[in-house]
Amino acid sequence: MSTVRVDPADRLRGDLRPPTDKSISHRAAILGAMAAEPVRIRGFLDAADTNSTLQAVQRLGALVQVGADEVLVRGTGLRDAAVADDPIDVGNAGTLMRLLPGWLAAQEGRSYTLDGDDSIRRRPVDRIAEPLRLMGARVDATDGRRPPFTIGGARLRSIHYELPVASAQVKSCVLLAALAADGATTVSEPAPSRDHTERMLAAAGVTVHRNGRHITVAGTDELTLDELVVPGDASSAAFAIAAGVLVPGSRLVLRGVGVNWTRSGFVRIAQRMGAIVIGDLEDEPGDEVAATEPVSDVDITAGPLVGTVVEPEEVPLAIDELPLVALLGCFAEGETIVRGAHELRLKESDRIATVVDGLSALGATIEATEDGFVVTGSGGLRGGRISSHGDHRLAMLGAIAGLASREGVEVEGMEAADVSYPGFMDDMARLM
């Protein structure tokens, strides 16, 4: 495990192109594998998590050719994934673990076991097991709810599924299974969550409709996708945005950032706190399902912040950035409260506990609640030592806290950042 010391920065200046989107890359590789014709993926993220997905789809019979600017996936079609006798390793990738079973459930007469690292083995899969069983698949999980787990494929029936929590991963799993089901499947979400799967299905010629919180997908025989372009990752960009907002005197431009409304909740929260973040952000869409992902440059200027309240319906739109909301809260005037975010406890670490313990050790006044946290701004952070707990977003949180702190921060386990943002520290160093 490597410990990296991050010294306070004077001011940050310059341009940065964040890595491409992890969520969209996972989906592109999986849909590419489900398609019968080759799919060209431009800007596929080259990071540990998404490389786990490329390896998994290869195990399932897809041919993958990795070039300098694109990844070419030659899939097997919806119902013809190859037999995999040994467990498929999802590594640290929760998205892979929850989306792939949607495809596997449709492989009649074949069963597949999924397993991953120690962090993955703590994360629940019962939330995808339930709808897949209702569709006719068999799912057997360790202790009824964790990996390793086995999916027995079947001829699937369409369902109407009410998601118990707003989770794009669970929604996507059901929508992928729906492709091979008889008839049309509807998934109802309690609040909007990221909609990359819906957009990519629309791009693949699938009939996908949204009616308020209900999304309906018709069964199909094939996906028709020639080319997919992956934009910059809004969640990775959020770390640089936070740094630009917090380090006095900073002025940054981030290039090619994905600005899908379902991913830009953090920017809206930061703007509400007074941050100057300017970009051509997508407006809240109506019921029409777009077949593309919007992209924009984003300009950031440092400035003073005030506390805010993040309400439950905003949580899915900023779920991976809530640790950064806590960090902004440390520098803001007054209280910053996040509620309705129990899901944070089920991420790569229990992110309510790890964020609260981590930032407290750096001098923050922050308290955990059952479903979020309360931060009392104290004009900044002293600094100190923080552990990533093997969680990429905690590692990067620690580094950004270091840049904005008075005394610097030592981050234990900085290498965890590689699962979504290889070269993160080099990018930050280039801005100094």
Ligand code: S3P
């Ligand atoms: C993801 C959805 C989110 C997010 C995760 C990636 C996705 O999880 O936290 O990092 O790609 O669908 P949930 O929607 O399950 O909360």
